[in-house]
Amino acid sequence: MILYDPDLIQPYTDYGIMLPISPARAPRIIDFLDHTGALGTEPLKPVFDCSAARRFLGDPTPINREDLERVHQKEFITTLYQEGPEGAHGLLKALLNTYELIDSQGRPHRYEPDRAVKPLVDLFHLTVAQVGGTYLACRLALEQEYPKPRFCYYLGGGMHHARYEQGAGFCLINDIMIAARKLQVENRSQCIWIIDLDAHKGCGTAELVHFSRIRGDLGGNTALEIHNLSIHMAKGWPLDEENLHAAPLGRAPWIQGDVEIGIEAGAEDTYMPELQRGLAVLEKRSQNLQPDLAIVVDGSDPYEHDELPSSSLLKLSLDCCIERDRLIYQYLQERGIPSAWIMAGGYGERAWEPNGYFLRTLPDG
């Protein structure tokens, strides 16, 4: 099953943001799957947009402010929701910070407001709608009436850098944790795995899991738990020197995830064995509690043709990206764990290829 909603895809250039994020990534994947005949075949069919998904699920509650406050700092969320010029200023600052649009000298950085056709603050409402997509994908994976495989791929989402009290790394709020915690309080899931394959460490997710445990929302006396695995570049953003001075130790990006695998530059041949080892550790961590959902953060920026300079320390071939995704897919299928996949990072004109070619293999088993 695929969740694909063109209304949730807006070119960043519409907001004056000049990042190599192609709005064509998801449509290219759909076109490719359609032309190869894979789209009309299980497990990729049907393809839902958000409206169709809501109808199918019997109109689930939409993402609301309470869902955001459940995982993020309340003051931060209040800033995002404040109406009026002063509130818009706080939201504007949060967006400028999240998308790194002002450099250390106070000058615009990859930001050209004169070319914008939409106010930057409108990005917040789009972002909340995209969080809704992640939640719907999880619901579809959990509740779809098709017995096997319980699988939904959402062509969006993956805001894994969003931290407790601020956005970071192009991620304003953390869709993964917002969706996961909402599913738990609605009694739809108890134990959830987050498997993060993006080139950059899922630092916001690690922080939010940690803080949720400290608050007593997860683990300890509760049956609810979220275990997270992240396999990523061992160095570079967000683990670079610059962040070492900006963020105090004990906060993101330094908070250790449950299973953390850093791949050094040039050590791509260790990627698959390390991922396999990491999955075994993840399974051991939750051996008394079989997860009832896995959320896979399927970033394509480890791909050797990715165009974002900060992902250049990891260069997986297309074959390795496909092998990576198939390993995760089969691992979860063999254990009967429903999985919701979200697209996450991927930059430049070829960012669609790892996700598209992996999906293309699924109808063949």
Ligand SMILES: [Zn+2]
């Ligand atoms: Zn990334």
